[in-house]
Amino acid sequence: MVKRPKPLSVLIERLNKLPGIGERSAQRIAYHILKTPEKDAEKLSRAIMEVKEKVIHCSLCYNLTDQDPCQLCQDPSRDKGTVCVIEEPGDIYSIEKAAGFKGLYHVLMGALSPLDGIGPEQLRIEPLVERVKEGGVKEVIVATNPTLSGEATAMYLLKVLKPLGVKMTRIAHGLPVGGNLEFADEVTLARSFQGRQEL
């Protein structure tokens, strides 16, 4: 059997490890890269390295950023009294696009899932508690996903934050149960913000 040159097999193998890239797509991308001018291939590899070197988590809200604090946390026009809690940094883009939300965010970096070994210590819950304790936060909008673990996380946050005297709301369930914030359409997401209910 004729084998592919080793560097080509390695590239296909690497691409195949990426989410959503099956064996055939990996091959197609690898052969495409092979045909690409060297400077374009170099730009691609540099983009991959730069994302690793320069993108960090904001020390206040855990958003992805290349400056700390992030752009949103530094924006004086945003309402520092309202903090929207989400599971993943990507949720910020969905909400920014849809909901007309003008407060700040707090990314938990996941949701509670005891079966997968994800407890409160694995999430950025303690820094959120600290943020609320520091004062200035009047409302916490819990916008975790409408899934079992998203709900469990919302209930846990209620337990630890409510005693601190902050108003707590949960975005309304116009969102499909079991769904993901990232994939919600803009109208549904905007409506779920307007219809949020006190916890």
Ligand SMILES: [Zn+2]
């Ligand atoms: Zn930030």
